[in-house]
Amino acid sequence: MEFDVEVKLAVYRHFAETGRRPSLMETAERVGSDVANVLDAYQRLRAQRLLVLEADGSSIRMASPFSGIPTQHVVEADGIQYFANCAWDALGVLAALHKPGTIHSRCAQSGEPLHLQVDLQGPMPSDWLFHCLVPAARWWDDIVFT
């Protein structure tokens, strides 16, 4: 397997297994390489828009649908708590895991809590809505804002 793919899978599987971002060292251990090689791979994965890094260039801010930092979109599955980058990614976490779970979030205007049960076929009937402010062609101008 290509090294960058190994690194990508190591990052995503760490998120899936723990709900948290891996440190650079943890990723290096998973792929049996050193941190310098992993850091180089991170930069290439960033260029492919598979990772978004913090300003330090090594901490993972986003490995969509997973968030490397706490957000208002919390997903619970199999006793593990995940943070998602946005409403779309909250459903995306369960789609990526192929597991049922619950999304805990809130209405962005009123603050009313959302607790959305999702099984393998999708969310339970719900009249909540999703709204995206940024047009599709501009999402990656500032993906954290999007």
Add this chain to the structure above:
Amino acid sequence: MLFFRSEEQVREWCTTHDSPMRPLVNMSQLWKLATTWYSTRLLENSRRPKPDEMKEIFAGLGLEGEFWDPTSDRFG
């Protein structure tokens, strides 16, 4: 990319933030987007949809028009 309880809440949020109201997406459509984007994300051969593929995916869900057209995105 946020959740809202109702269309009225979206309208209020857009007014508060002096922002235009965009097309609304229901939970069934959002699930379809989530599975299309992410169901293979933990697999070796996963990849992001390219802009022309994205446009087709959106259109298949009834999400059409300039807002959902990513083809001016130079990536991919």
